[in-house]
Amino acid sequence: MPEDILSSRRGFLVWSGTACAGLFLSGCSRSKDEGSRDAGHSRKAVLSEDILCEHGVLQRSILIMEASVRRLDAHMGLPPEALPGAVEIIQTYLEDFHQRKEEEEIFPYFEKAGKFNELIAVLRNQHQAGRRMTEIIQNLAASAIRDSEKRRKLDIAVNRFAYMYRVHTSREDTVLFPALYQVVGPREYEKIAEDCRKRQQQLLGENAFARVIEKTLKIEELLSIQDLETSTPDF
Numbered sequence: 089m090p091e092d093i094l095s096s097r098r099g100f101l102v103w104s105g106t107a108c109a110g111l112f113l114s115g116c117s118r119s120k121d122e123g124s125r126d127a128g129h130s131r132k133a134v135l136s137e138d139i140l141c142e143h144g145v146l147q148r149s150i151l152i153m154e155a156s157v158r159r160l161d162a163h164m165g166l167p168p169e170a171l172p173g174a175v176e177i178i179q180t181y182l183e184d185f186h187q188r189k190e191e192e193e194i195f196p197y198f199e200k201a202g203k204f205n206e207l208i209a210v211l212r213n214q215h216q217a218g219r220r221m222t223e224i225i226q227n228l229a230a231s232a233i234r235d236s237e238k239r240r241k242l243d244i245a246v247n248r249f250a251y252m253y254r255v256h257t258s259r260e261d262t263v264l265f266p267a268l269y270q271v272v273g274p275r276e277y278e279k280i281a282e283d284c285r286k287r288q289q290q291l292l293g294e295n296a297f298a299r300v301i302e303k304t305l306k307i308e309e310l311l312s313i314q315d316l317e318t319s320t321p322d323f
């Protein structure tokens with residue numbers, strides 16, 4: 089995958105392929121099962137599985153942002169691709185795909201049924217706030233290495249962004265999405281899953297999840313946070 093493609097949002101859309109589609113990559117590296125996942129493209133879409141994977145991508149992008157800020161605060165070198173790379177993943181894979189999917193394919197079923205209206209209003213509002221914040225983070229990232237005031241603002245922005253999305257996804261995962269079966273029947277649920285898969289295919293093309301994980305892993309390697317074991321406390 090050429091590096092210049094990673095640096096362009098439009099390029100990402102061309103480069104990206106299908107999303108989660110049933111593959112769980114062991115330890116974040118490409119597994120030998122990946123081909124079978126691609127080959128198993130006709131496999132039934134499972135909405136909860138896709139959302140699980142997409143939220144996982146969000147969490148890993150946030151971890152990259154947090155690691156980048158820690159390096160800046162410690163005056164360690166920060167690879168210039170790290171923060172912009174995480175922002176690009178969030179904008180392209182989460183904001184343009186995952187969140188639009190929630191807003192257009194899933195939330196309306198609850199709204200129509202009059203369930204969780206207040207929660208959904210907050211979730212929609214947080215999507216907008218998140219979009220504004222990724223732009224702020226993107227702008228601050230360019231000059232934070234040299235400017236201590238911008239570094240302080242970046243620190244605050246990343247902290248607030250991370251906290252908001254931890255709360256946000258915790259409610260989606262434990263309150264809203266488990267209740268989807270209360271507002272749609274099994275057939276409708278399957279249709280939503282298929283429509284979401286088609287949306288992903290049209291927007292991102294083939295193998296998007298595998299590709300976004302590959303991109304994520306490359307950035308994690310730049311920051312030396314790719315090894316899961318390093319996050320285990322030694323006490």
Ligand SMILES: [Fe+2]
Nearest residue numbers: 187190211260
């Ligand atoms: Fe959301």
Ligand SMILES: [Fe+2]
Nearest residue numbers: 186190257260
């Ligand atoms: Fe979500």
